Amino acid sequence: MTLEHNPARGARLSPNVKIVTLRPCDVPPGGAIMNNDLSAQNITASGGMTLDELRAAVDAGAIDTIVMAAPDMQGRLQGKRVMPRFFLDNVLADASEGCNYLLAVDVEMTPVSGYDFASWDRGYGDFVFRPDLSTLRRAAWQEGAAIVLCDIALHDGTPAPVAPRSILRRQLDRLAAAGLTALAATELEFMLFRNTYEECMRRGYRDLDPANLYNVDYSILGTAKVEKVIRAIRNALEASGIRVENSKGECNLGQHEINFAYATALECADGHVIYKEAAKEIAQSQDHAITYMAKFNEREGNSCHIHLSLRDEANRPVFAAGGGHAPEFGHFLAGLAAHAAELSVLFAPNINSYKRYAVGSFAPTGLVWGHDNRTCAFRVLGHGRSLRVENRLPGGDVNPYLALAGMIAAGLDGMERRLPAQPAFTGNAYHGDLPRVPRTLSDALALWRHSAFAREAFGEQVVAHYARMAEVEVETFAAAVTDWERIRCFERM
Template identity: 70%
Template sequence: MADEPKLTLPTLRAMAERGEIDTIIMAAPDMQGRLQGKRVMPKFFFDSVASEAAEGCSYLLATDIECGTVPGYDLTSWEKGYGDFIFAPDLATLRLAPWQPGAAIILCDIELKGHRPADIAPRTMLKKQLERLASHGLSAFAATELEFILFKNTYEDAWNRAYRGLTPANQYNNDYSILGTARVEPVIRAIRNAMEAAGIQVENSKGECNLGQHEINFAYSDAVTTCDAHVIYKEAAKEIAASMDHAITFMAKFNEREGSSCHTHLSLRDGNGKAVFLDDDGHSPSKFFLQFLAGLLKHAPELTFFFAPNINSYKRFATGSFAPTALAWGMDNRTCALRILGHGKSLRVENRLPGGDVNPYLVLAAMLAAGLDGVESDLAPVPMFTGNAYTAGLPRVPNTLADAARLFRESEFNKAAFGADVVAHYANMAKVELDAFNAAVTDWERFRSFERM
């Protein structure tokens, strides 16, 4: 997601003095990829936050999806008093938030006492893998394709209905349909234009297969900028939809039809801007690229938790669903987990494992860690797969969050790549989710068993 020039502090100050800006949203992405933070007034921002930092409760990186206090995190707990950590504003991310009147937004890095980067913070985890990449003289460029389902219900109405009987914004498959997408253009157009006004370059929007399912795509950019734009867009899209009495879900699998993906595109360039995934002939994948792919495939099972972080995520992985079940790579082959596409310098890998519920910083950190290991370990290239990967005898994606969490937790590679403390922290995140699900009694169980058991 490419960015245009953002706000400078002098410009923001002038806008505040003219009364054009009266609110600055300062936020950091949490483990789930959601923005958490505060709205601050301009005077406080300029007097304190911009030159120093702000503080927030450390439980924001040690909580479940419902922001409940849960056990098992070394970072913080009731025993440790749930103290504060530091929101360190990244001035390079300062921009207008045009979907909210009079607002600007700035993203923050999370730091511990003494302004030490928090190793478990998703933004920090990606930056560490980018530093490792930079030691090879390389930089990463990426794009994320978030699908969502739009409903003609407010979030409050959906809640009160227990998410049953909702009205999708389209009643039939609208994949690439101009007629079908015209029905929802007021909402989608508002999101596109708000992103452009925020300096996030939109390429296109299109319909998708599920009822009310759509996708908005953004220009390629460096990895951190792409992730920053991703989390801002996801927040803004929900807020804009809500303001128009609609609701958006980025759930990986809302119903039994097609799930919502977050296909993640990645390419690498050297210091001269040359695409290192491309061979000297200007067309074929390079040896570097083939080894990078080998690393991605080798470590995909133990990293699947970062690509599919929730119970619901694993419902996407179904045969013939356009979501992968087989760990293979192929040229422009949508049945494989890794699809290679593009021509010339645009040659890139598309990771088709992530769903709409992912944290983009963790996805790209995982991809870089795995791919670089393939290069550094001089892995033998994995042959390209042709045909239908769904029906082939290939290594498979983990079937459940429990399987993926075990592989993630036990992985020596993960501990070496991210640190044992980081792995333990996110393994506990998976345990919290599994414990919550295992304690729940679902509608499926009641319909299945109430009378007939």
């Protein structure tokens, strides 16, 4: 796919380049995927592989492994490594199967009660991994490997309603019905340590060695010290068909980010989860470890800023009008601000997520928008075709499919109901009488569980499923005895 500008950066290419609008969903919401025979399809994403190219690479011995993976509730890739002949001869005709507990477990992969979708009472049967061949690409960070992302379907062929990719597709279908396409890019921060994951675990994640010992935000010298790892990540993702823009240092010790060119919202989320997996594997191969947790220590947390803009069927920017904002942009921003608190479970899904929201931390607390104002939850920047909104609420632990689905649903509601545009906030949004981010996951869970808007936008099954996910995190944390408690109470209580 060729693009004219990057709404997450404002860069421009040739004015003659046009955007190819991809179908946001191969099947209608709830529609059947009864014909699983994909062998005749020859589709490819930008920088990806066609089936013909895959067959040629397999015949030449260049590809000997196909990674089939689907994002789970936490946004992690789960799946199988499949031999290419089996993939070409069997999976393309019949798809593949996996245990449906993958959408009903906690972070530790423990089966959890309380899910209607999958349970011991239902026998933890299989669902279907259906490869989306538009995502087929070389996995350049693994020798001889290709990767394809999958949609999760039920045995009757319908999309699994609680699968993150299904949830985003349904919101993209709503946009498509209105003649709109969402374009997005994520800025995902991480912390890099000079320890392997096994060493980090043995140390109890204490006394680790950050890859930088001072603030390297924008520092060329500081980032040069870790360029061996960061360069390997940049080049591997570029070689895998995910277009890299740049890398830079950040504020916390050993903190960095790598930024990618924008794409349609589904491609953006797909690229995000592939990048996250690849970066961890590459770091481990060089005896380093990466964490994307929202708040590793008391310094700056890991953010995941999400940039979003809309185009109409004629490829015209929806948010811009003349030299300023279109009325639709005001309504979209009003929807985001109105629903941000009750959608916090989608933007900040973990106990740890809420520790990132602190005054003066560059993580927002005020649910308002402002022009190029990093203290606001929603930062508006760019102009003309590059005008977009940056959602600064998500942290590095976010599931991008769910966050993008939440942004689209909230913005669409603002546009459909023509919610009155709010004036841009000026000044310091950490102070003043403003609507605020929920203080804890428990607070966010209560808002999500009782949200009439969430039920209307996502359906009762999705609300209940992700309410249970948040509830499990709250219950598990409440039962845990932490280092903080031992240090505070062991002798002095």
